[in-house]
Amino acid sequence: MYAGKILCVNLTDLSFSILSPENSIYDKYIGGRGLCGHLLSTHLDSNPLIFCNGPLTGSGYQTTARCAVMHINPKTGGIFRSDFGGRFAAALKNEGYDGLMITGRAENPVSLVIDNGVRFGRVTDDFAVVEAGAHSGINWCSILSDGFFTTHRGGTGTMMHRMNLISIGIRPAAEPQKPDTSAYEDIERLINAAPSLTGRPGIGRFGTAALYDLAHARNILPNVFFNLPKPDAHTNACAIGETESVSCGSCTIACRKRKNGLRIPEYDGFAMLMSVGIPFDKIIETYNFCLKQGIDVITACHCIAQSGMDAEEFLHSIPEEFYNGADRFTVKGIELPAIAPDGALGAALGYATSPNGADWTTAMALTHEILRKPVPTDRYSVEGKAVINIAYENAKAAADSLPVCRYALFAVSLEEYAKASGTTAAHLADCGNEIFMNEISIIRRLGFGMETDRLPDGLLKPEQQKAFDSELKKYHRMRGLI
Amino acid sequence: MSLYDKYINKLKNQRLADKAVYVVTEDRVSVYGGDASTELMLAAQELKAYCLLFVRPAEPFMTALEEAAKDGEFAPNDSETRTFLHTVPVTDNFAEVPSALKRRKAVFVRRQGIITAAPFGAEQAFIFASSVLFSGFVKFFSDTGEAALLRNPCCTETALKLFDKYIENFHRSDLPELSKDIMRSDESILSAMAQAGRATVELGLVDSFFGNISVCKGKNIYISRTGSSLDELDGEIDVCPTDESACTGLTASSELASHRRIYEITDKRVILHAHPRFSVIMSMICAEKCENRGKCHYACTKKRYVGSSPIVPGEVGNGPRAMVNTLPPAMKDNDSVTVYGHGVFTVSANDFNDALRLLTETETAALKEYQSILLASQTSTRSPL
Ligand SMILES: [Zn+2]
Numbered sequence: 001m002y003a004g005k006i007l008c009v010n011l012t013d014l015s016f017s018i019l020s021p022e023n024s025i026y027d028k029y030i031g032g033r034g035l036c037g038h039l040l041s042t043h044l045d046s047n048p049l050i051f052c053n054g055p056l057t058g059s060g061y062q063t064t065a066r067c068a069v070m071h072i073n074p075k076t077g078g079i080f081r082s083d084f085g086g087r088f089a090a091a092l093k094n095e096g097y098d099g100l101m102i103t104g105r106a107e108n109p110v111s112l113v114i115d116n117g118v119r120f121g122r123v124t125d126d127f128a129v130v131e132a133g134a135h136s137g138i139n140w141c142s143i144l145s146d147g148f149f150t151t152h153r154g155g156t157g158t159m160m161h162r163m164n165l166i167s168i169g170i171r172p173a174a175e176p177q178k179p180d181t182s183a184y185e186d187i188e189r190l191i192n193a194a195p196s197l198t199g200r201p202g203i204g205r206f207g208t209a210a211l212y213d214l215a216h217a218r219n220i221l222p223n224v225f226f227n228l229p230k231p232d233a234h235t236n237a238c239a240i241g242e243t244e245s246v247s248c249g250s251c252t253i254a255c256r257k258r259k260n261g262l263r264i265p266e267y268d269g270f271a272m273l274m275s276v277g278i279p280f281d282k283i284i285e286t287y288n289f290c291l292k293q294g295i296d297v298i299t300a301c302h303c304i305a306q307s308g309m310d311a312e313e314f315l316h317s318i319p320e321e322f323y324n325g326a327d328r329f330t331v332k333g334i335e336l337p338a339i340a341p342d343g344a345l346g347a348a349l350g351y352a353t354s355p356n357g358a359d360w361t362t363a364m365a366l367t368h369e370i371l372r373k374p375v376p377t378d379r380y381s382v383e384g385k386a387v388i389n390i391a392y393e394n395a396k397a398a399a400d401s402l403p404v405c406r407y408a409l410f411a412v413s414l415e416e417y418a419k420a421s422g423t424t425a426a427h428l429a430d431c432g433n434e435i436f437m438n439e440i441s442i443i444r445r446l447g448f449g450m451e452t453d454r455l456p457d458g459l460l461k462p463e464q465q466k467a468f469d470s471e472l473k474k475y476h477r478m479r480g481l482i
Numbered sequence: 483m484s485l486y487d488k489y490i491n492k493l494k495n496q497r498l499a500d501k502a503v504y505v506v507t508e509d510r511v512s513v514y515g516g517d518a519s520t521e522l523m524l525a526a527q528e529l530k531a532y533c534l535l536f537v538r539p540a541e542p543f544m545t546a547l548e549e550a551a552k553d554g555e556f557a558p559n560d561s562e563t564r565t566f567l568h569t570v571p572v573t574d575n576f577a578e579v580p581s582a583l584k585r586r587k588a589v590f591v592r593r594q595g596i597i598t599a600a601p602f603g604a605e606q607a608f609i610f611a612s613s614v615l616f617s618g619f620v621k622f623f624s625d626t627g628e629a630a631l632l633r634n635p636c637c638t639e640t641a642l643k644l645f646d647k648y649i650e651n652f653h654r655s656d657l658p659e660l661s662k663d664i665m666r667s668d669e670s671i672l673s674a675m676a677q678a679g680r681a682t683v684e685l686g687l688v689d690s691f692f693g694n695i696s697v698c699k700g701k702n703i704y705i706s707r708t709g710s711s712l713d714e715l716d717g718e719i720d721v722c723p724t725d726e727s728a729c730t731g732l733t734a735s736s737e738l739a740s741h742r743r744i745y746e747i748t749d750k751r752v753i754l755h756a757h758p759r760f761s762v763i764m765s766m767i768c769a770e771k772c773e774n775r776g777k778c779h780y781a782c783t784k785k786r787y788v789g790s791s792p793i794v795p796g797e798v799g800n801g802p803r804a805m806v807n808t809l810p811p812a813m814k815d816n817d818s819v820t821v822y823g824h825g826v827f828t829v830s831a832n833d834f835n836d837a838l839r840l841l842t843e844t845e846t847a848a849l850k851e852y853q854s855i856l857l858a859s860q861t862s863t864r865s866p867l
């Protein structure tokens with residue numbers, strides 16, 4: 001369950017120390033994202049970079065290999081919260097730590113190695129590794145984990161560059177056995193019953209880029225807000241052909257895909273690149289170039305659309321005026337992800353209220369508005385979405401803390417994972433509420449007031465905007481923010 | 483009409499409930515469907531749940547549920563419960579409702595009814611409640627039937643009484659005439675699907691939220707979406723290319739893979755799938771003491787039938803235990819196949835008339851077989867006067 005220790009590394013004097021949080025902290029914040037939030041909140045002034053695993057890390061339960069990461073967003077001054085797959089989280093747990101908190105700045109570029117102790121030096125081959133993307137200029141540079149996985153948005157790579165931290169390597173843990181429990185079976189049954197995960201057209205077969213066809217059919221691709229021509233329907237995930245599946249670890253969905261040694265884009269990347277007019281046969285190559293460079297594809301495509309520059313030209317030599325990203329379609333300084341707000345109003349509300357800025361991985365409205373799980377909701381109606389979003393924001397915050405992958409939530413609920421971790425869904429949801437509200441209090445301290453909970457002007461039709469504003473007010477009332 | 487009223491009406495019109503009340507908590511509390519008891523309001527308050535639904539089941543469901551809940555929390559073996567509900571907690575005391583709902587989606591309060599809490603609102607609460615109704619009913623009748631078959635009968639009198647009540651309220655064999663020549667156009671296919679779906683629900687062969695339906699024409703499969711209601715299919719059909727050149731099937735029924743395979747290996751062009759209660763019950767009644775007992779839902783190897791519909795094991799969706807591996811091969815030589823603890827699939831060549839007829843025939847056979855098991859056990863165990 002828990003190691004009970006956080007490894008704190010100060011790069012300025014290359015020292016380290018151990019923090020042992022009280023049990024009550026674990027009870028309240030679970031681990032993963034929640035523990036990251038607690039550490040960020042209590043060490044905000046030292047601008048730390050924080051990675052945490054959770055109580056289910058290394059348990060062998062489905063989709064529990066995600067590593068949570070949190071820090072002040074170097075692009076916006078707000079909060080950066082994300083997670084990534086690979087061996088990093090389990091390796092950290094195996095070394096005896098629930099979290100890793102890095103502060104300060106090294107005089108010379110260093111790599112941090114955790115291998116039965118802490119040292120600074122070359123990362124041993126085949127260690128679980130997190131490295132900063134190569135582009136050290138942009139303020140939205142991503143990381144690369146195990147040379148393949150990354151976070152949903154960029155910023156952590158920039159943090160590492162600023163700290164003079166090249167990479168972090170940890171001796172990998174053995175792959176956990178799958179638990180022989182009824183909770184495991186219950187979860188597996190739900191994963192297998194979900195067409196979006198394991199169905200023939202599901203993300204387990206085609207990767208999350210499979211969502212492109214639905215987004216195309218529902219007219220919610222980014223070309224809508226960029227006001228660019230709609231990309232072709234036939235150049236989709238299926239057109240890439242059969243690929244090789246890559247598991248984030250302990251995952252029976254394995255939605256990350258590879259072909260000829262290259263990674264297949266995730267939904268947001270695929271939809272963004274298609275929407276700004278990258279030719280289909282260049283998509284994979286372009287995506288992988290960005291991956292290595294740490295170029296966040298969503299932000300990059302906003303810059304391309306805003307500047308009107310040729311995409312290839314932009315990516316190979318990003319003009320300095322875009323080192324802080326684009327500014328036309330942002331919430332709290334973060335560019336909209338690849339779902340147009342006017343065709344998914346619960347998602348739009350989620351963009352406005354996420355402490356992260358425009359982000360669909362906080363309220364997850366895509367799940368019910370587009371994928372119809374656990375039940376379909378009317379995507380054109382914002383009414384009633386406040387209460388659903390709050391429940392989902394809390395559930396997602398708890399899931400990120402266990403940790404459980406966001407895609408598992410397309411089919412599995414907290415009820416099943418609660419059973420796996422010996423608690424109840426209601427308790428996890430309460431923790432999720434604490435975790436979410438803690439992030440709200442962090443962004444308040446960072447200067448983001450409630451007035452920053454808004455969509456960029458002109459994205460919704462006037463009558464949509466009116467209903468949106470009143471539901472947003474309801475959201476704030478129900479959250480106890482007004 | 484609000485969504486709440488819509489689902490209250492569904493529960494009542496389908497004769498599933500005598501009473502249904504929603505307590506909805508947003509920034510204020512609203513009640514739909516009549517008065518909410520003080521206990522229900524207290525539970526809503528303690529849970530801070532968005533949407534609470536209380537259902538007092540109509541007969542014969544109420545008594546069946548009471549019987550299924552005799553020994554407390556129960557875990558029925560039907561596929562719906564196994565996949566989504568896991569177990570149904572049982573209590574005598576309203577005060578224990580919040581703690582049960584912190585753990586599970588629905589709770590049964592003896593002599594009162596079902597209470598469910600749903601973060602997604604009216605429809606989800608309705609689905610949870612109708613799942614409990616279905617699974618409690620199926621558990622009582624399958625347990626009783628199996629006990630009778632094993633010559634160890636219990637509750638036979640109650641079962642027979644409820645059975646008669648069920649026949650009186652629910653059994654209909656008057657088949658409506660469905661559209662013919664449906665393959666003319668997209669519109670004729672979609673309207674034929676909507677019509678067949680509605681008829682299936684009206685005949686009581688499936689609760690509205692469950693089941694699925696499809697048509698294969700040329701390079702496309704037209705299939706009901708996941709989470710759609712068979713009696714409301716307008717705008718709820720996905721068109722999936724059989725060459726798998728698009729992922730639009732992401733929102734299709736979770737049985738798309740089975741439907742697709744059936745079209746591949748047979749020359750049938752329409753598929754109808756429902757959960758007729760006694761076909762599901764009969765599929766689970768087995769007197770055999772085989773080594774796969776307890777794994778029947780995915781590993782049964784016995785050759786058994788409901789009427790002339792062969793029973794196959796298989797779980798929902800995909801994966802090694804899924805019905806996609808068992809159902810399509812059985813469909814090669816049979817136009818009606820029953821999936822253990824789950825429901826019946828029927829096919830026909832060009833419109834839904836045969837498929838619907840086969841579905842009712844399978845259910846009628848199940849009812850007859852069930853009744854004869856109960857009657858046989860009754861005569862054999864009654865002591866001679
Ligand atoms: Zn079914």
Ligand SMILES: [Zn+2]
Nearest residue numbers: 768772778782
């Ligand atoms: Zn068996």
